[in-house]
Amino acid sequence: MGLNDLGSYERRIAEETAMEPHVSPTAVHAPDVPPRLKATNYPEPFASRVAGREKRVLGDLFGLTNFGVNLTRLRPGAISALRHAHSKQDEFIYVLDGHPVLVTNLGETKLEPGMCAGFRAGTGDAHHLVNCSEEDVLYLEVGDRTAGDNAVYPDDDLRVMRGEDGKWSYTRKDGSAY
Amino acid sequence: MGLNDLGSYERRIAEETAMEPHVSPTAVHAPDVPPRLKATNYPEPFASRVAGREKRVLGDLFGLTNFGVNLTRLRPGAISALRHAHSKQDEFIYVLDGHPVLVTNLGETKLEPGMCAGFRAGTGDAHHLVNCSEEDVLYLEVGDRTAGDNAVYPDDDLRVMRGEDGKWSYTRKDGSAY
Numbered sequence: 001m002g003l004n005d006l007g008s009y010e011r012r013i014a015e016e017t018a019m020e021p022h023v024s025p026t027a028v029h030a031p032d033v034p035p036r037l038k039a040t041n042y043p044e045p046f047a048s049r050v051a052g053r054e055k056r057v058l059g060d061l062f063g064l065t066n067f068g069v070n071l072t073r074l075r076p077g078a079i080s081a082l083r084h085a086h087s088k089q090d091e092f093i094y095v096l097d098g099h100p101v102l103v104t105n106l107g108e109t110k111l112e113p114g115m116c117a118g119f120r121a122g123t124g125d126a127h128h129l130v131n132c133s134e135e136d137v138l139y140l141e142v143g144d145r146t147a148g149d150n151a152v153y154p155d156d157d158l159r160v161m162r163g164e165d166g167k168w169s170y171t172r173k174d175g176s177a178y
Numbered sequence: 179m180g181l182n183d184l185g186s187y188e189r190r191i192a193e194e195t196a197m198e199p200h201v202s203p204t205a206v207h208a209p210d211v212p213p214r215l216k217a218t219n220y221p222e223p224f225a226s227r228v229a230g231r232e233k234r235v236l237g238d239l240f241g242l243t244n245f246g247v248n249l250t251r252l253r254p255g256a257i258s259a260l261r262h263a264h265s266k267q268d269e270f271i272y273v274l275d276g277h278p279v280l281v282t283n284l285g286e287t288k289l290e291p292g293m294c295a296g297f298r299a300g301t302g303d304a305h306h307l308v309n310c311s312e313e314d315v316l317y318l319e320v321g322d323r324t325a326g327d328n329a330v331y332p333d334d335d336l337r338v339m340r341g342e343d344g345k346w347s348y349t350r351k352d353g354s355a356y
Contacts (some may be wrong), residue, residue: 061296092247115207
């Protein structure tokens with residue numbers, strides 16, 4: 001669900017403000033966390049397709065490294081990510097507000113608050129959420145950071161691999177650069 | 179947050195009903211998932227202390243293996259777990275309803291819906307939630323399943339180690355059995 005491009009919130013804030021990384025808070029009110037400044041790591045023309053998506057990076061706030069957790073808002077018309085399937089990373093979403101449509105290889109499923117879905121690594125079943133409604137969608141997304149992950153995008157000429165440094169590199173399906 | 183004793187929901191249901199494991203659903207309404215039948219793996223006298231805690235195992239429903247996600251309800255007076263700190267497992271909680279008190283080495287923090295907290299592995303900062311209110315608390319909890327994990331319980335004569343088979347074994351701090 002676009003956890004591909006989770007960075008270190010604390011490190012980024014520290015770099016931008018030229019301050020030392022701060023100590024992890026005990027707890028935070030999630031909606032008060034500032035949205036991530038970098039909207040996406042997708043190359044164009046894909047980056048523009050996730051306009052209207054806003055992520056609040058929660059897990060990194062507490063120094064978690066084994067998995068990431070985001071609070072993500074989709075404006076009307078926005079999508080969670082390009083439809084994709086991970087090789088190693090399990091993903092999970094829980095809908096807090098609104099009515100997104102979950103698209104998988106099996107088709108469309110309309111979700112509502114209190115519904116959740118999991119996307120097991122390695123199945124090849126590609127997924128994303130689409131907000132076809134007139135109201136915002138708000139959901140939690142979780143994804144682990146297992147090494148050697150990659151993702152395929154059945155609907156787009158894109159693929160991504162995660163390097164040993166944790167950075168994602170996007171290419172066309174033939175391996176050439178964007 | 180008591181993810182120590184996450185089992186495989188599908189396998190358990192299948193064993194109990196003598197049916198083959200079912201195919202993962204696309205999505206579920208989380209409150210409709212039956213509560214886990216085994217309340218805890220703690221030995222007595224600790225097991226009785228988590229009475230009033232009810233877990234709905236969500237991640238396993240979808241075949242996720244890298245991390246677990248539960249929807250957990252705490253009745254008035256209930257606790258999430260004995261106060262503990264993991265060596266390898268990161269944990270994260272997000273409060274959906276109610277006002278639990280988060281207890282860490284630093285003291286008490288009152289939480290409310292929309293608040294979240296993360297517990298980074300290896301810090302030694304032990305945590306749990308206590309429902310001191312008159313209303314139920316409902317929260318999501320996430321924990322990864324990194325191999326070689328163990329947990330310490332500063333307030334109790336208990337420790338636990340996770341075996342290579344994924345099972346948890348609880349002993350006294352001197353290693354003797356309960």
